[in-house]
Amino acid sequence: MAALSEDYQFPTVGDEQIKLLERLSNACAVSGDEGEVRKIVKSEILPYADEVKVDVLGNVLATRKGTGEHRLKVMLAAHMDEVGLMLTHDNGDGIYRFETVGGISASDLAGKSVWIGKDHIPGVIGIEPIHLAHGDNHQKPIDMDDLHIDVGPATGKEKVGDRATFATTFMRLGPSLRGKALDNRLGVASLIELVKHAPPNIDLQAAFTVQEEISARGARVAAYAFNPDIAIILDSTPAYDLPSWETDENDRYNTRLDAGPAIYVADSSTLSDPRLIRFTIETAEANRIPYQLRQPGGGGTDAGAIHKQREGIPSISISIPGRYHHSPAAIARLVDWQNTLALVAAVLSHLTPEILTSDR
Amino acid sequence: MKPLIQKLVETQGPSGYETQIRSVVRAEVEPYADDLKVDALGNMIVRKGKGGAQGIKIMLAAHIDEIGVMVTQVDANGFIRFTTLGGVRPYTCVGGRVRFLNGAAGVISMEPLDDMSKMPTFEQLYIDMGCSSSDEAPVRVGDVATFDRPFLDLGGRLVAKSLDDRIGVAVLIETLRQIKDTPHQLYFVFSTQEEVGVRGATAAAFGVDPDLGLAVDVTGTGDTPRRTKVRMDVSLGKGPAIKVRDGGMLADRRVVDWMVKAAEHLSLPYQMEILEGGSTDARAMQLTRAGIPAGCLSIPCRYIHSPSEMVDFADVQNAVTLLIELVSHPVKL
């Protein structure tokens, strides 16, 4: 491995970064309406990037050039959007029909409070009192069509077409971080730090993408625009590392908390480039950074759109594990975030063009 | 041609991990190539012919990848849980053997079923590699394997794993070898990751930027025992099939007519193909850049995505003859 230039400072996670994550987590950015997060991203990276632009879909595309010779163009992508709701019909009296944007279950919505629109107007999603439920209705799954958002007496500020998110305020819980939209504000916060601490051996192309939760089309156009040599996608992936009820061993854990960054081998939309998998693992082992291989299978990241762009872009996803994504609150570990950032920075700072001349 | 087919089907190349099969194909095509390159997704792109006034740029694609499995967990007792690469079915797995890229082998079995009349799910299947603990297992999460089954020559019919789409690869190689003169620039694309969603060809088509695209792949048949008249109207031995549509595309009607006319000109048997599910690299070619007329020459194949796929050798030879005819003359759509 190439020696690192001595003045390169690795990014780290401390109080300042946690405060940034808190702001990002509390911001609302349902797919297609990422403005609130975009604003934070722009202001954070502007002093560090050589160029920052917002494209027509709303992606923030920033480049920071390195100084070494034979620099790879490396695209780092983190999606800004989160799953949420859109108000679709005004029933009057402050009651709105809504539809989900991205995968959210009806039971995660029932009895929860929400923030609507840019002003975070509060509302609730109530259901009928258990006393009034007919027969055994309260034992049946909740039907999404029965749910409404209630803002109380209409404020006149919310309207059909506004987006809504879970109304959850970020908290630190000992070793853990709890908040809404940690999928993928953890990735966004990490990418902001990497722009601030970009290794000099590469040209960093940072894509803070839109609409990952519904189509990954933001990543698609970002990859087309950047036309990178390599892409690394920073996301947060579910940890289903709970006790297993039926078997001795939980064989569908996907990832585990405290086990380090989750390296993707395969999901339903991408087979990671085997050269990048090998290199990432070798880098983790050489630097004694813990890592885990995410269980291959379903799910998907922006890599699905990116790796097929133009003539093909070798890609890999690296995720911070988190429990309870797409629900009112997710829980992740600070230490996993720290290790993920350390691993990605180590990978980037050791990347050389030779990786692409070997057979994949 | 049979030794070539045997060599191709007995080589491993699960989607995303096509290194071995690519090097086997490379050895076969390199002497005939005017130019050869491997792109970022591992597609091997071979150019033949310079093209002339009458010529266009034609992309011919056959995928070198095959279906397979990938480890999701090695449990404490050394049993392997897995996920699939491409359209593997549970009922073709049980009792089957798999071989990992590092050479390690195992057998697939299943948990006892509560209801023997129901199909097992993948969650109930596992690979037994003869180990007693996770430490002994010669594989880890993310490792890939293909089904292990030798080539079988039944005379007129050939049986093997991965005839989907090594038979198409064989047709392309044979075409490349036999073709004498072409007015076109022919791009033979040995594509990757078709089984997981025509990913390789998507990138290759963008890179080649052809005027016309033709995939060579297998298609299903309706000529096996079943208790219904609802069956696909394609049979083994009745000639290569000309795709009209499949689950992912409507073939360009001009390309369909072009192929039909050529087959009739040669008095070759052919069949019209309508496939309800699945798609081929032709879809990726049709939708690349500003779009290109695209179609597919299909080899009828029974038991697709099982370890014992079957094709008719005459269909294969007729496909080569038809393909050579198609690309040897100026194309007017």
Next chain:
Amino acid sequence: MTELLPFLNELISAPGLSGYEIGVRPIIEKAWEPITDQLSTSRLGSLHGFQRGTGDEPRPSIMVAAHMDAIGLMVNAIIDGFLRVTSIGGIDVRVLPGQLVTVHGQKDLPGMIVPTPVRLLPTRFQAGVVPLEYLLVDVGLLPDEVANLVRIGDTISFAQPALNTGGETLTGHTLDNRAAVAALTSCLDILHSRPHMWDVWAVATVQEETTYGGALTSAFQLRPSLCVSMDVTFGSEPSSPSHLTFPLGRGPTLGWGPVVHPYLFKTIKEVAERLEIPISTEPTPRYSGTDSEAMVAVAEGIPNVVIGIPLRYMHTPVEMIALKDITRAGRLAAEFIAQLDETFMAKLTWED
């Protein structure tokens, strides 16, 4: 000036299933020829009509897409002179038994979809919906004749004649999306006699019902600065949920969702308000189901806006549409285009 009702009648009487749009394209060509500066066809068969703008070069351009392909059926087997079929596009098989159709064989053959006698069906289908695989088409000819005239892969169109209901509405098959083709034609008509700074590409797209392939590839080829898709949307009908549908005759809809650029939405809405064209906002939280799905993610991304025309009974052979909604949609698109100036693209930003 193309007269709406006869033109639309002609459009919906023409075949042109997805992938086989050649059946309708000449009719559109004929209508566009006098009102465009240039006509061409994409490699997949989409029709490109160009109207040159008056602005200084390099001029921005806008692409307005309306898909011309239709849903229908395709022959996939011939059994004893009957045709077994598969569908092209999303078809509700429940409405098929008894429908009159045209089989596009060696020549056009009138036929009908057989209302299968229940006693002949496998027991498991005797109650409930008869799957498409068990619906046959009968063209009234003897098996030998059928074998000579019909080939696997031949397309089948619906054959219900259009009905002008009550003078204000038209009903028939394929109003999805020939109604929007008519609206786009009326937009071109207006812009033909009206100065506009921007170049305009009117595109009658192919294969919207299957892959959005026409819009995807034409947008890549033409690389416009903006895209508009014109398509039908769900009209209010007795059995439909009111929150997902829009009344007939009360104007077009403007889509609002992830494929729509908010500034474009705002601008076109202001145009509608200024001209007193009634419109509704149509929330499409995830997918618009239009050509914009493809066009928005072409190359480095293209800002889109979606204009919808309410239509009842979508994807049945008795679709119904209000003629004045078509005219209004065409006028709205034209007025929006006519007000585009050199500064527009600079103003098109994200208000964060």
